Amino acid sequence: MTTIEIRGLTKRYGPDTVVDDLSFTVEPGQVTGFLGPNGAGKSTTMKMIVGLAAPTRGSVTIGGRRYADLPVPLTEVGALLDAGAVHGGRKAADHLLALAVSNGLPRRRVGEVLARTGLDGVAGKRAGGFSLGMRQRLGIAAALLGDPRVLIFDEPVNGLDPEGIRWIRDFMRSLAREGRAVLVSSHLMSEMAQTADHLVVIGRGRLIADTGVGELVRAGGEGTVLVRTSHPGFAVLLTAAGATVREGTESSFVVSGLTSEEIGKLAAYHGVALGELTPQRVSLEDAFMELTKDSVEYEGATA
């Protein structure tokens, strides 16, 4: 089982600290979402994982070794950092063939990954004519060439249409089900909510959260409850019971401070008929905003 271990990773460009003492582990068999606002240091961290950028301090190992020390890197790590990173004048199959040959992989792998990413029909076409979605697929095909145990994708759904997004999302999930470690970055929490099992959140280069998706929602604060009733005095009863009540649409209230169970008991005690009683989970998006807001405030205070 191959994991990515990041320990005390720091990257400075002149006076700017882009990644600041970052430590986390990417486990196999799950999708790890790597989240942060734009400019948080996600891409720089990913570049350091695969040796494209040198850390100022700290270390990254993949299965216990540095990327540059992997004897056949493509068979251990597949990475898509920039979908544009192909030469537009080269045919898709030639692009992949050059990569396969450089790592001594059999030529048939080119056809196999083209088929798996649905590009077999355009193998002989030049990449310059590809849409963004097709380039993403070509980049994923390249990452899969060596059938690696670890996969790294930087913002893979950026700029894709809904169908492309769904395809990539399902693809990540299937890669993780095969037991691979999948690290995927995004600045969209809602996207990660549907893809990731585990979340690593960074802001301004620092680790903010390293947690499961469920834990993050719970940590984001208690939820609210949507109550719908035609009874005119129920809002007053709720307030009397210690809840905070906001008017919602169509004779509904959004209640915080009481659980749905407590509200149900209160309604039964007073003989109030409820049209609806729905616990509202804190959205991952809200939890994320809450987390990154804190980091910005913290940065502002120390500056």
Add this chain to the structure above:
Amino acid sequence: MSVTFTRSVQAEWIKFRSLRSTWYTVASLFAVGLGITALAMNSAGKAYAEDPQAWDPTSRSLTSYIVAQLIIGVLGILVVTSEFATGLMQTSLLATPRRHRLLAAKVAVAVAVAVVAGQVLMFAAFFLGQAVLTGQDLPHARFGDPGVFSAVTGGGLYLAAIALLAVGLGTLMRATAGALATLVGIVFLVPALAGLFPAWLQKVFFFWPTLGASAVFKTVPDPDFPHPWLNLGGMCLGVAAVLAAAFVVFRRRDV
């Protein structure tokens, strides 16, 4: 199974041959190179009439090197800068994280192509040039004449060295425009302004492209440069220094 240098070279060769721009550049190298030879020979009558003593039909047929060095330089530059321009360098370094090996493989492919292209062009220019001279009833050289073999093969090597210089410049500059401008400066601008430089610098011009190093194209001994291969060797040392710098920088820089 591991990533070996042979495999890196094979991969670089696949990248090189799978671009149309490669073959357009090679085609223009020959079209322009041989075209200039044909033009130079066509107007050769006047030069011969003016100064028959200095008549060197071999050197005259090889003058196309002046423009050919720029085109073969473009070929060398593009081996590296086309990857920086497109971001492909990232993908290449993911597959081959040992950077010296990747750059060495690129250099190997560039050398192989430039040596073959340079020699073929110089041989073709020589034979085409002498054929045109024969048609004009002017004195021409035969391949067996003294100094001809040295001039033709030395010319091919000169072009190959310029291509290597271009690979080094491309790696240092990471941009096609910057590398090409520098190459033009080295092979055209500095020679054109050579007279302005102080005396102690003139020794360097002994080994400079288009200046001393191009003495290798002549079969009639040039009193300024009595040992043309020495000059060419000096230029090759300079190219080696640029390449060494390129290797150091390529290893250290983030991509």
